[in-house]
Amino acid sequence: MAQVSQDGRTWLLSGPASSYALHVTDRDELVHLHWGPRITPADAEALAARPLPDDWPFESRLDGREEYPVEGGPRFVRPALSVRTVDGRRGTEWAFDGHETDDGETGDGELRLRFRDGELTVTLHYRMRDDVIERWVTLHNRGPAVELLRADSATWTLPEREHWRLSQLHGRWAAESRLTRSPLTYGEKVIGSRRGHTGHQHLPWVALDTDATEERGEVYGCALGWSGSWRVCVAQLPDARVQITGGAGHDDSGLLMLGTAETYVTPVFAGLWSDGGFGGASRAWHAYQRTYVVPDADRDRPVLFNSWEATGFDISEERQRGLAARAAEMGVELFVVDDGWFGARTSDRAGLGDWTPNPDRFPGGLKPLADHVHGLGMEFGIWVEPEMVNPDSDLYRAHPDWVQFQPGRRRTEYRNQLVLNLARDDVREYLWEQLDGLLSGAPVDYVKWDFNRCSTDAGWPDDPYPQRLWTDHVRGLYALLDRLRAAHPDVAFESCSGGGGRIDLGVLSRTDQVWTSDNTDPLDRLTVQHGFSQLHPARVMAAWVTDSPNAMLNGRVSPLRFRFVSAMAGVLGVGGDLARWGEEELAEAREWVALYKEIRPVVQRGDLYRLRPPEGGLSAVQYVLGDETVVLACLQAQHYGEPVPALRLRGLDPEASYECRETGETYRGALLLHHGLRTGLRGDLDAVVVRLRRLRSDD
Numbered sequence: 001m002a003q004v005s006q007d008g009r010t011w012l013l014s015g016p017a018s019s020y021a022l023h024v025t026d027r028d029e030l031v032h033l034h035w036g037p038r039i040t041p042a043d044a045e046a047l048a049a050r051p052l053p054d055d056w057p058f059e060s061r062l063d064g065r066e067e068y069p070v071e072g073g074p075r076f077v078r079p080a081l082s083v084r085t086v087d088g089r090r091g092t093e094w095a096f097d098g099h100e101t102d103d104g105e106t107g108d109g110e111l112r113l114r115f116r117d118g119e120l121t122v123t124l125h126y127r128m129r130d131d132v133i134e135r136w137v138t139l140h141n142r143g144p145a146v147e148l149l150r151a152d153s154a155t156w157t158l159p160e161r162e163h164w165r166l167s168q169l170h171g172r173w174a175a176e177s178r179l180t181r182s183p184l185t186y187g188e189k190v191i192g193s194r195r196g197h198t199g200h201q202h203l204p205w206v207a208l209d210t211d212a213t214e215e216r217g218e219v220y221g222c223a224l225g226w227s228g229s230w231r232v233c234v235a236q237l238p239d240a241r242v243q244i245t246g247g248a249g250h251d252d253s254g255l256l257m258l259g260t261a262e263t264y265v266t267p268v269f270a271g272l273w274s275d276g277g278f279g280g281a282s283r284a285w286h287a288y289q290r291t292y293v294v295p296d297a298d299r300d301r302p303v304l305f306n307s308w309e310a311t312g313f314d315i316s317e318e319r320q321r322g323l324a325a326r327a328a329e330m331g332v333e334l335f336v337v338d339d340g341w342f343g344a345r346t347s348d349r350a351g352l353g354d355w356t357p358n359p360d361r362f363p364g365g366l367k368p369l370a371d372h373v374h375g376l377g378m379e380f381g382i383w384v385e386p387e388m389v390n391p392d393s394d395l396y397r398a399h400p401d402w403v404q405f406q407p408g409r410r411r412t413e414y415r416n417q418l419v420l421n422l423a424r425d426d427v428r429e430y431l432w433e434q435l436d437g438l439l440s441g442a443p444v445d446y447v448k449w450d451f452n453r454c455s456t457d458a459g460w461p462d463d464p465y466p467q468r469l470w471t472d473h474v475r476g477l478y479a480l481l482d483r484l485r486a487a488h489p490d491v492a493f494e495s496c497s498g499g500g501g502r503i504d505l506g507v508l509s510r511t512d513q514v515w516t517s518d519n520t521d522p523l524d525r526l527t528v529q530h531g532f533s534q535l536h537p538a539r540v541m542a543a544w545v546t547d548s549p550n551a552m553l554n555g556r557v558s559p560l561r562f563r564f565v566s567a568m569a570g571v572l573g574v575g576g577d578l579a580r581w582g583e584e585e586l587a588e589a590r591e592w593v594a595l596y597k598e599i600r601p602v603v604q605r606g607d608l609y610r611l612r613p614p615e616g617g618l619s620a621v622q623y624v625l626g627d628e629t630v631v632l633a634c635l636q637a638q639h640y641g642e643p644v645p646a647l648r649l650r651g652l653d654p655e656a657s658y659e660c661r662e663t664g665e666t667y668r669g670a671l672l673l674h675h676g677l678r679t680g681l682r683g684d685l686d687a688v689v690v691r692l693r694r695l696r697s698d699d
């Protein structure tokens with residue numbers, strides 16, 4: 001709920017542990033006052049009463065203090081808003097126009113601050129979701145068209161501190177979401193994507209701290225909910241001031257033309273302050289996503305089998321039936337047919353865009369296989385890549401102008417495919433008909449939605465302002481997903497983009513889980529998952545057990561136990577060629593799947609404690625839900641015969657006793673917290689699951 005000062009110019013938003021305050025000066029400058037631990041309205045007013053420094057010719061009094069720095073006037077920081085009128089005037093000079101709050105029984109506490117520059121209205125939105133603040137901006141134009149060169153979602157201002165440290169999640173294909181921490185130096189650090197999708201290179205998230213540890217200290221985090229090109233800039237200004245500005249679009253070359261009576265709404269840029277260290281911040285982000293972002297997050301995700309690594313493009317109904325039989329025996333709950341079931345898709349060279357089952361491979365369509373899979377007691381899922389087309393496809397032959405292209409230029413073909421222009425109504429309508437038909441024609445419970453190349457030639461010859469394609473493609477994707485979800489509410493969706501190329505809060509608000517990485521090597525995965533968990537919860541993190549030696553990437557040989565425990569840290573899946581697994585392996589796998597089902601509520605809905613990061617050889621995560629605790633520990637290699645360190649657990653009640661479900665032994669919480677739990681791990685690539693239950697006095 002927003003608390004407003006009597007003069008209506010100072011606002012205070014508070015969550016259970018944090019507050020955020022801002023103020024409009026009598027010169028209509030919107031200044032940031034506070035983001036951190038809870039404060040009172042009187043504190044906010046005391047901060048508002050502090051005068052801004054005087055202007056002088058070489059510094060701006062506003063820089064590093066404004067909530068949403070616009071282009072123009074006495075400012076030198078990167079503007080969050082950059083506008084050009086048709087007659088070429090740039091910049092915004094706004095006047096405060098009032099505020100509204102949505103409090104009361106039905107309201108969600110949203111605060112809106114309205115500013116006006118002539119006929120352009122700029123509204124800044126703030127909404128507390130526990131301790132996560134969601135911010136976004138609406139622009140509404142009543143005058144002649146204006147060009148939006150840049151419209152960021154928010155600028156976040158940190159308190160004055162020395163020696164900020166920046167955490168980010170970087171990567172590439174098969175090596176996504178790797179955590180790195182480095183000192184922030186003067187100037188700007190810009191991360192983003194110029195690729196039309198979120199990208200494997202950076203998750204749209206940053207965290208800033210000065211001296212936090214995993215469980216202690218202040219951490220500020222910001223995460224953007226956008227699945228196209230984006231930019232986040234962390235600026236270390238003079239005088240220990242740091243601001244983080246972020247939003248959709250990768251540069252200032254033009255976002256869209258805002259015509260008369262048109263409105264543009266930016267995506268949400270969410271911010272979180274936590275004083276619980278990196279672990280506390282992650283748990284708050286996870287709770288926020290499970291409660292407010294991810295649809296149906298209280299419903300646990302099933303164990304799936306996916307055919308991709310088993311069959312590649314060599315798909316047939318018979319082979320799928322064989323895999324399905326083995327998957328069902330193993331306890332799998334959802335069977336997913338990956339790429340290769342449609343059109344002329346026998347390799348990556350043809351068929352994308354033609355979403356009808358390949359008659360040679362599925363003579364009766366998908367329904368017979370789907371019914372068979374249902375008969376085996378599993379749900380049925382399919383792979384699609386709706387935003388793409390192979391030039392060798394009926395769709396492209398009929399509509400070569402439906403793709404993103406620059407007239408007279410070469411059409412870049414990555415993986416032999418081109419990107420459709422989802423900003424076009426006719427393209428979206430075609431896809432809607434195809435996908436709705438598919439979901440209506442066979443009992444499909446799950447759709448894996450892939451996106452296997454970046455946008456390159458983002459042109460749209462028929463449109464007067466083709467640049468808008470960068471954002472309107474993403475809005476088109478969202479609209480299509482929303483429409484499909486509304487029409488088929490029981491179908492779950494997974495966001496995939498060659499592994500983890502499209503993971504962000506925007507896509508997560510309309511999908512049920514994400515494909516974390518094409519890298520299914522269980523050891524590499526520990527690092528990828530460690531990074532992923534900084535922001536996103538286990539409930540959305542799909543992880544498969546595949547074959548050993550690892551066929552996709554590195555030939556690493558790893559025991560089934562290690563592969564399972566590594567993958568059980570998220571939404572467990574199996575992706576190996578089950579036709580080649582021996583009876584012993586299948587029997588062991590059945591036991592692991594059964595164990596996962598037992599611990600699943602704790603993993604998918606519990607609080608995560610990262611006990612040890614993957615560097616250092618012993619990696620362990622712990623989940624706590626109510627009285628239940630689960631520890632997953634993976635040892636890469638034991639050296640010199642030294643005992644593997646005990647795992648000091650977290651999040652337990654020191655006064656309580658805990659029974660180990662594996663051994664029947666009882667431990668005092670205080671001892672588990674202080675002295676730790678011995679795991680018995682040894683050798684190379686060893687792994688263990690430990691379940692503990694808190695004993696109540698009546699147990």
Ligand code: DGJ
Binds near residue numbers: 339497498
């Ligand atoms: C990339 C995905 O990440 C894989 O899992 C698989 O679905 C392939 N695409 C299929 O083309």
